[in-house]
Amino acid sequence: MKLFDYVLSGNCYKIRLLLDFLELSHEKQAVDFFPGREHKSDAFLQINPLGQIPVLEDDGAYIRDAQAILVHLASRYDPTGTWWPVNDxxxxxxxxxxxxxxxxxxxxxxxxxxxxxxxxxxxxxxxxxxxxxxxxxxxxxxxxxxxxxxxxxxxxxxxxxxxxxxxxxxxxxxxxxxxxxxxxxxxxxxxxxxxxxxxxxxxxxxxx
Structure with a gap:
């Protein structure tokens, strides 16, 4: 599991929080959001055509959008079903x-x-x-x-x-x-x- 991350991004921070709450092992790939604007580079646009962070790579798939990543992680990796309460x-x-x-x-x-x-x-x-x-x-x-x-x-x-x-x-x-x-x-x-x-x-x- 790899998180394309920028340390000062609140949206990336959301994902780091849940990864830590769920104690999920992961790799962080730093993206030079500012001043480098790496999220708008041709290479990154191959990962996310919208040119936005965060992006999570999990089991060969790329999930973009912070809220979507939260739902993905909680629904797949939270056995208690509390973070994303599918049973309620x-x-x-x-x-x-x-x-x-x-x-x-x-x-x-x-x-x-x-x-x-x-x-x-x-x-x-x-x-x-x-x-x-x-x-x-x-x-x-x-x-x-x-x-x-x-x-x-x-x-x-x-x-x-x-x-x-x-x-x-x-x-x-x-x-x-x-x-x-x-x-x-x-x-x-x-x-x-x-x-x-x-x-x-x-x-x-x-x-x-």
Missing amino acids: PSQLGRVAQWLAFADSITSTASAARLHDVLGYDLDVAQARAGAHKLFRVLDDHLANQELQGFNWIAGSRPTVADIACFPYVALAGDGGIELFYYPAIQRWIRRFVNLPRFKLMPGINIFD
């Missing part, structure tokens, strides 16, 4: 809807981070405003979950929904997005970083 259709639907939500976080909070950290030319004010709108939704949801006795996005245990949403929320400060006004998100981040086998990434905001 109701919860599975809840998990799936938050994977879509995670894509929206990537297009807003991650975009703001690309602007501030890597100098990407984009409308950062719009990206930050979009991230704040999403974070209000997530914060309200997490607060309601807590009132019902649930600590995680889709229930009483963490799933790939939490992994999918976590990186670019926890990295929001890199894009000039303050999490001070989202107390339920802060509590969720604290719970997440205390999961067994959690590994930190540079830029992650941890709240005392």
Whole structure:
């Protein structure tokens, strides 16, 4: 199993997190995303024609898209069925809807981070405003979950929904997005970083 990886990518970090949570042996192939733009090279486009990372090579197949890789790993390698709860259709639907939500976080909070950290030319004010709108939704949801006795996005245990949403929320400060006004998100981040086998990434905001 090989992960085509960039250490500062939140989407690659999602995959590294699940690989570690599942204790899966794997190789990392570094991709010079910035400044080398290796993900747009002819060689890499043979692996992923969309020119995006991460990509996972597993058993001779290439799986692209962070959320798709999470589902692949959890459904194939988690014998407990907790990270991708295939035996609970109701919860599975809840998990799936938050994977879509995670894509929206990537297009807003991650975009703001690309602007501030890597100098990407984009409308950062719009990206930050979009991230704040999403974070209000997530914060309200997490607060309601807590009132019902649930600590995680889709229930009483963490799933790939939490992994999918976590990186670019926890990295929001890199894009000039303050999490001070989202107390339920802060509590969720604290719970997440205390999961067994959690590994930190540079830029992650941890709240005392």
